[in-house]
Amino acid sequence: QSVLSQPPSVSGAPGQRVTISCTGGSSNTGAGYDVHWYQQFPGRVPKLLIYGNNNRPSGVPDRFSGSKSGTSASLAITGLQAEDEAEYYCQSYDTNLSGYVVFGGGTKLTVL
Amino acid sequence: QVELYQGGALVLQHSETLSLTCALLGGSFSGQQWSWIRQPPGQGLEWIAEINHSGFTNENPSLKGRLTISIDTSKHQFSLKLTSVTAADTAVYYCARQFCSTTSCFFYMDVWGQGTTVTVSS
Numbered sequence: 001q002s003v004l005s006q007p008p009s010v011s012g013a014p015g016q017r018v019t020i021s022c023t024g025g026s027s028n029t030g031a032g033y034d035v036h037w038y039q040q041f042p043g044r045v046p047k048l049l050i051y052g053n054n055n056r057p058s059g060v061p062d063r064f065s066g067s068k069s070g071t072s073a074s075l076a077i078t079g080l081q082a083e084d085e086a087e088y089y090c091q092s093y094d095t096n097l098s099g100y101v102v103f104g105g106g107t108k109l110t111v112l
Numbered sequence: 113q114v115e116l117y118q119g120g121a122l123v124l125q126h127s128e129t130l131s132l133t134c135a136l137l138g139g140s141f142s143g144q145q146w147s148w149i150r151q152p153p154g155q156g157l158e159w160i161a162e163i164n165h166s167g168f169t170n171e172n173p174s175l176k177g178r179l180t181i182s183i184d185t186s187k188h189q190f191s192l193k194l195t196s197v198t199a200a201d202t203a204v205y206y207c208a209r210q211f212c213s214t215t216s217c218f219f220y221m222d223v224w225g226q227g228t229t230v231t232v233s234s
Contacts, residue, residue, distance in 0.1 A: 002156065036220035038157075045206065045227055046157065051220045089157055093219040097173045101147070101159035101210075101219055 003028060004090050004104035011110040012080045020107045022073040022090030028102055033093040035073035037066055040087045040106075049088070050075060077109070085111045114139035116207050116225035126234045130194040134207030134225050141165040141185045145210035145217055148181065148192045150203040151227075158203075162210055163190055164217075197232045204229050 005023045012018040022035055029035055037050040048057050050066035053073060063084075065076045073092075077084055090104040115137040124130060134146070148160040161171040161181045169181050180193040194201060205228045208221035 033219070038221075045224045046221075047224075048220060048222050051211075051222070052218070057222065091157075091220065098170060100170060100172050101162070103157040103159060106156040 002105040003094055003102040004092060006088075006090060006104040006107045008105070009108045009110065011112055012077075013112045014080055014082060016080045017076060017078045018080060018109065019077075020075045020088050020090075020109070022075070022104050024071050024073075024092055024094075024102075026071070027096045028071075028092045028094040029068065029073060030071035031095055033095075035066065035068050036091045037064075037075045038089045038091065040089065042087075046089065080111055082111050085109055114209060114223050116209065116223055118205075118207055118225040118228045121229040121231070123231045123233065124197050126198055126232060127196050128232075130192070130197050130201065130205075130230060130232075132192045132205055132207075132228055132230075133189050134191070136188045136190075141183065141188070141190075143214070144212050146183065146190045147208045147210045147221060149206045149208060149221070150201075151206070152200075152203040155203075160192065160194075160205075199232050199234050202230060202232045 034052045038046040039049045040046040053068040054066045063078050067074050088107045094102045117135045142165050145162050145164050147162040163169045163181045163183050171179050178195045183190040207225040209223040211222045
């Protein structure tokens with residue numbers, strides 16, 4: 001059971017907009033800690049997609065955007081492309097015990 | 113350009129100790145945090161531990177007591193030891209940089225190693 005909750009799967013047709021939610025609690029996202037997002041293709045290394053809730057590293061297309069409000073965050077992908085089909089993970093920090101990095105369980109995006 | 117290099121795949125027996133090393137190529141340990149993350153087959157990512165250039169560490173509570181994480185700045189590498197492994201420790205293990213600016217450290221991983229597949233057989 002992941003500390004951050006994500007839907008197991010989402011899907012959309014090419015060109016559409018999809019969103020992936022990430023819900024935490026009072027000890028992590030609700031405590032003001034940023035949410036970050038990673039994209040992972042099968043058998044590949046995770047890649048940082050969004051950091052600090054809504055910032056894109058250099059080279060990430062502006063079709064990808066992030067937002068955060070309260071205990072929840074979202075990753076939005078507009079103009080969906082077949083190459084976006086991947087697993088997406090959210091990540092934050094939790095203050096329970098001595099504090100530690102936490103991930104969501106991942107969301108499989110299928111492009112129809 | 114910062115790169116992280118990990119060794120090849122490992123096969124361990126139940127109750128053995130897992131030892132992994134991550135080498136930093138380019139860049140400096142100074143001012144940054146360095147993490148280990150793992151991913152069991154077909155499952156999600158799990159953060160294991162972090163260490164900074166001074167040797168300060170933090171660990172996932174679920175693995176505390178079995179973990180040792182260390183850094184050798186002279187050799188440009190940091191390491192992970194996990195004792196008493198079981199089949200549940202079978203995973204791809206990644207090392208990563210946890211980014212720090214000149215003023216603050218953040219909790220996201222911006223540079224990743226290529227991963228090491230670890231298989232524990234019973």
